Amino acid sequence: MAEAAQPRPLGTAFAPPPPLWKHFTPENLKKLEEIKKEASKGEDGKPKKKSWSPTELRALDLPSELQLLVPPAIPTSGHYSVFGELQSLSTALPSLKDQGITQLYPSSPSTETDQQALSEPSRPLNHAYYLLKISKSLLLNFLEFVGVLSIAPEQFESKVEDLRNLFINAHHLLNLYRPHQARESLIMMMEEQLSRTREEIEQMDKLKVEITSVLERLEADGRAAQSPAPEADDDDGKKSTSEQKAIEDAQLLWDLLDGKIEG
Known part of the structure; x- marks a missing residue:
């Protein structure tokens, strides 16, 4: 009967948060920021420290309601509990x-004792x-x-x-095989990142070649326009060939840039 009267610990798949979450109120967070600003003031009265480590915060004389807002020190050895199961901090597989x-x-x-097994490499x-x-x-x-x-x-x-x-x-x-899996996953991620970077560089090189060719044509047309041009035929009233080509190249450059920006 005594055993039946004792409450049994309940294990749930989604455990409730620890009770200290109730201390994370806007008022307490504002108080903590004010204490950090006050503690970081220099001789000129201006705050000189922008970031605080948990170790430095624990060294401050904080009120009891604000001490729970500071993250605890990271454990380096021992065990911790997750959903009621004890886990080791060691990464080595027991x-x-x-x-x-x-x-x-x-x-x-396995080491065999017979002569045939001894003659074969392990x-x-x-x-x-x-x-x-x-x-x-x-x-x-x-x-x-x-x-x-x-x-x-x-x-x-x-x-x-x-x-x-x-x-x-x-x-x-x-x-x-977990270490091998982690290593291969990292290699795959790095190869994908390298492949995406190479594709971006190739696209930028292609765009550079296209723009350079158009600019070279425009430069050549500009030089041709500055040279004495033959008189236009007054009868037909058409523009000279160099002017028409310069207009077409300029329009081509704008179309190219508009297309790349929209793409």
Whole structure:
């Protein structure tokens, strides 16, 4: 009865925010800004410091309602809790042995004692081979689990433990490739960024060539216009060939620039 009376901790997929969020009011934020401005004033009375680190803020004599507004120090070791589960700050993947779980694949290539194995060079551990073996074992153990449930359901615990162990081993093997996955993802992102930059440079070079060619034609037409031009025929009243070409090139330049700006 005593155990039943004790409240059970509830675990939810979306945990509520910590109670300190109630201290993040506009009034408290304004007070914190005023304290930072006052503390950063120099001898001339003008604020000289624009940004404050959490360590510098914690060194100030803040009221109790404002201390919770300062971010805590970043932990460098130990553990933290996420949705009720204890997580380690270490980025190193713990071994299955350290977690008290039976490892179903070798940590290194198996060493044989016979002469044939000793004469062969050692090969790296083939994770894909053991993942395939574990996958087949999962299917077989699941069929055995269904058979146990149909014959003696009370003996299900051992098969459930076998399935759990197989899943954990497969998950641990996949986690060994996480650093490689992160490295390859970063390489892919950098290659995409480099490709986009090259395309932009190529487009800018093409535009430069087009504008340069038009400007060269305009320059040539301007020089031709400054030279003595032949008298125009008064009978037909048409413009000279050089003037007409200069107008067409100018119109072409404006059309080109308008098209690039709109595009």
